[in-house]
Amino acid sequence: MSDKPLLEVRDLSTYFYTQDGIVKAVDGVSYAVDRGETIALVGESGCGKTVSALSILRLIPEPPGKIASGEILFDGIDILTLPKDRMLDIRGDRIAMIFQEPLTALNPVLTIGLQITEALERHRNMHGAVALEEAIRLLKIVGIPQPDQRVKDYPHQFSGGMRQRAMIALAISCEPELIIADEPTTVVDVTIQAQLLELIRGITEKLNTALILITHNLGIVARYAHRVYVMYAGHIIEHGSSQDIYHHPCHPYTRGLLASVPRLDEPRKTRLQPIEGQPPDLIQLPPGCAFGPRCPHVIDACRQAVPPMTEVSPGHYAACRLAVPDRKQS
Amino acid sequence: MKNEVIIEIKNLTKYFPLTSGLIRQKKVAELRAVDGVSFAIHRGETLGLVGESGCGKTTLGKCLLQLYRATSGQVLFDGKDLCQLSNKELRPLRRNLQLIFQDPYDSLDPRFTASDIIGEPMRIHNMHRTPAYQKRIDELINIVGLSPYMADRYPHEFSGGQRQRLGIARALALQPGFIVCDEPISALDVSIQAQIINLLDDLREKFGIAYLFISHDLAVVRHISDRVAVMYLGKLMEVADRDSLYESPLHPYTQALLSAVPIPDPTVEKKRNIIILKGEVPSPINPPSGCVFHPRCFKVYEPCPTTVPQLADIGGGHQVACLHYPNSWPKSE
Numbered sequence: 001m002s003d004k005p006l007l008e009v010r011d012l013s014t015y016f017y018t019q020d021g022i023v024k025a026v027d028g029v030s031y032a033v034d035r036g037e038t039i040a041l042v043g044e045s046g047c048g049k050t051v052s053a054l055s056i057l058r059l060i061p062e063p064p065g066k067i068a069s070g071e072i073l074f075d076g077i078d079i080l081t082l083p084k085d086r087m088l089d090i091r092g093d094r095i096a097m098i099f100q101e102p103l104t105a106l107n108p109v110l111t112i113g114l115q116i117t118e119a120l121e122r123h124r125n126m127h128g129a130v131a132l133e134e135a136i137r138l139l140k141i142v143g144i145p146q147p148d149q150r151v152k153d154y155p156h157q158f159s160g161g162m163r164q165r166a167m168i169a170l171a172i173s174c175e176p177e178l179i180i181a182d183e184p185t186t187v188v189d190v191t192i193q194a195q196l197l198e199l200i201r202g203i204t205e206k207l208n209t210a211l212i213l214i215t216h217n218l219g220i221v222a223r224y225a226h227r228v229y230v231m232y233a234g235h236i237i238e239h240g241s242s243q244d245i246y247h248h249p250c251h252p253y254t255r256g257l258l259a260s261v262p263r264l265d266e267p268r269k270t271r272l273q274p275i276e277g278q279p280p281d282l283i284q285l286p287p288g289c290a291f292g293p294r295c296p297h298v299i300d301a302c303r304q305a306v307p308p309m310t311e312v313s314p315g316h317y318a319a320c321r322l323a324v325p326d327r328k329q330s
Numbered sequence: 331m332k333n334e335v336i337i338e339i340k341n342l343t344k345y346f347p348l349t350s351g352l353i354r355q356k357k358v359a360e361l362r363a364v365d366g367v368s369f370a371i372h373r374g375e376t377l378g379l380v381g382e383s384g385c386g387k388t389t390l391g392k393c394l395l396q397l398y399r400a401t402s403g404q405v406l407f408d409g410k411d412l413c414q415l416s417n418k419e420l421r422p423l424r425r426n427l428q429l430i431f432q433d434p435y436d437s438l439d440p441r442f443t444a445s446d447i448i449g450e451p452m453r454i455h456n457m458h459r460t461p462a463y464q465k466r467i468d469e470l471i472n473i474v475g476l477s478p479y480m481a482d483r484y485p486h487e488f489s490g491g492q493r494q495r496l497g498i499a500r501a502l503a504l505q506p507g508f509i510v511c512d513e514p515i516s517a518l519d520v521s522i523q524a525q526i527i528n529l530l531d532d533l534r535e536k537f538g539i540a541y542l543f544i545s546h547d548l549a550v551v552r553h554i555s556d557r558v559a560v561m562y563l564g565k566l567m568e569v570a571d572r573d574s575l576y577e578s579p580l581h582p583y584t585q586a587l588l589s590a591v592p593i594p595d596p597t598v599e600k601k602r603n604i605i606i607l608k609g610e611v612p613s614p615i616n617p618p619s620g621c622v623f624h625p626r627c628f629k630v631y632e633p634c635p636t637t638v639p640q641l642a643d644i645g646g647g648h649q650v651a652c653l654h655y656p657n658s659w660p661k662s663e
Contacts (some may be wrong), residue, residue, distance in 0.1 A: 044520055044521060045519055058540070080468075087423040103588060109523065129467040135613060159610055161610050162427060162610070189382035189383055189546065189547070189605075189611070190382065190590045190591060191382065191586060191590050191607045192382075192589060192604050193589065193590065194604055194607075195589040195606055195607070198604075198606055214522055216519070217592065218520070219591065219593055219594045219599075220592050220594025220595035221592065221594070222594045222595050222596045222598075222599050223592040223593075223596075223599040240595040243596055243597070246594065246595055246596050246597075247595075247596075247597070255523065256522060257520060258594060260520065260521055260523070260524040261520060261524070261549065261594060262549040262550055262552065262553040263521075263549060263593055263594060263595070264548065264549050264552065264576065264588065264591055264593055265593050265595070265598055266573075268552060268553060268573075269553070271531070271552065272524035272527055272528055273524065274521065274523075274524035274525040274528060275524070276525070278489045278491065278522070279519065279521070
């Protein structure tokens with residue numbers, strides 16, 4: 001608490017300038033991650049969770065994208081003002097990324113071994129046999145059988161789960177201080193998902209790595225995240241500890257999301273409670289609160305201005321006019 | 331009671347040949363997508379079919395509808411074995427057997443308007459020259475919760491959830507008694523999924539449709555199904571009533587699947603024991619001997635690698651294929 005966070009994102013706005021208009025994919029988002037902490041960015045597709053994470057690595061394609069405003073401080077370094085080559089030193093070394101779809105994220109014409117040694121050469125000054133040895137060791141850590149053989153394989157020779165393991169090996173190759181995992185298990189099956197997430201958890205705990213977990217799966221978030229940021233239409237609408245978010249959700253969107261998924265540990269409901277309507281068009285956001293048109297509790301004030309973040313209890317914030325500070329009810 | 335069987339499959343297998351050579355293709359191996367599956371679905375009942383990708387769920391659904399012709403086995407519908415019928419003989423029966431696809435983006439013709447899409451099954455069955463045609467389309471648009479002014483729009487003008495509603499309207503057009511829902515919600519956003527599930531629930535109630543609901547989402551399957559079948563590498567591991575399957579899963583694979591599903595509650599998650607399976611799903615080209623699950627099983631013992639367990643009733647309609655249950659041992663003849 002007392003120390004400065006490892007990563008601090010302040011008021012970040014990332015826009016995409018398209019022919020149809022400006023897509024405000026991320027609009028005034030702030031969050032922070034401490035060393036060794038796991039935070040989750042949760043939300044539906046198009047809510048800006050991936051863009052906000054890609055902005056940290058400055059991987060937003062420009063044009064059409066542009067980081068319009070904001071500040072990203074990583075260990076005191078202002079990432080957005082860094083020259084390109086200094087950024088290359090950080091990317092892959094101190095901040096690593098695990099992508100959603102390993103088949104498109106890995107280079108199909110390079111062997112797995114080469115892709116890992118490439119990072120080791122760039123950042124760790126390891127070469128030849130030493131780097132290869134290290135690559136094999138990393139593949140072994142992530143649980144790839146016969147790593148000394150598989151290191152020569154190409155990505156297409158790996159199964160989906162294996163590829164994601166190789167991605168994890170690549171991400172941890174330089175022992176980063178922060179890993180960004182963008183929907184790391186969306187394309188794999190539930191039993192493999194459990195394997196991979198336990199692997200990631202084990203590694204982050206061992207190396208004291210901070211983790212930003214981007215997912216739409218509320219169950220995964222509950223299992224792994226210390227703190228949760230809920231995003232909707234480019235904004236963070238609620239954040240707090242996972243206990244706060246799951247047991248005392250304040251924003252109607254968070255509540256709606258939690259109520260709409262069936263749960264295995266509860267008696268079966270006869271009917272699910274969906275959130276009515278559709279997520280808004282990011283080019284033409286409704287005035288005021290973006291969730292207003294779908295919100296069951298909407299009042300006139302919601303339509304006039306974007307509701308400010310208010311602290312409902314220590315460390316628990318919600319951007320809703322109806323979220324009044326009060327003691328947690330049990 | 332809904333005791334009348336609407337569709338039954340017996341010992342269904344579907345092998346895909348793997349060939350080599352460009353001109354004279356030789357069969358070099360077989361992919362056993364579905365391997366000896368039997369079950370029955372009753373009128374108005376929903377059977378959930380769960381399993382990991384590549385386990386043969388979708389192939390099984392397509393075999394039921396004769397979109398794939400099974401390698402062997404029977405599909406009994408309306409007293410006829412569909413596998414024996416020609417395509418021409420099948421056509422009138424197809425009215426009763428419909429499909430809702432996983433991907434609402436690929437499964438709608440981008441050049442058709444919404445009403446063209448919904449009306450297509452009726453045009454195929456020559457029902458479009460009646461005044462009832464347009465009326466039926468309007469009715470269907472209403473049933474699935476779309477607005478009448480959307481009838482002339484093209485698929486790209488709809489959101490994912492609305493497209494899935496269109497796909498559902500199309501499946502309903504001919505008033506089928508049985509619909510295969512192949513992962514109907516997995517392409518949709520969380521907040522939209524519940525809308526579609528509720529719609530499917532309503533339609534079943536209103537029209538008494540039986541569903542085969544294929545999904546990998548165990549929580550959703552529990553919500554919508556009356557009975558659930560668990561599939562692994564082309565075979566059924568366990569079939570039971572929803573409540574007995576979820577409350578007392580018998581097969582180690584079912585137990586592992588259920589424990590792997592994260593529950594959206596951090597307090598519950600802290601206390602849970604997760605069973606982590608080793609390894610990955612083996613290839614259906616060269617499935618393991620004996621019980622296909624034995625290389626990953628945490629309860630494996632001596633007979634598993636050599637003896638193939640049979641799906642057998644161990645009481646109360648709870649069927650399981652695991653050698654830990656005496657009934658699953660193959661009967662010596």
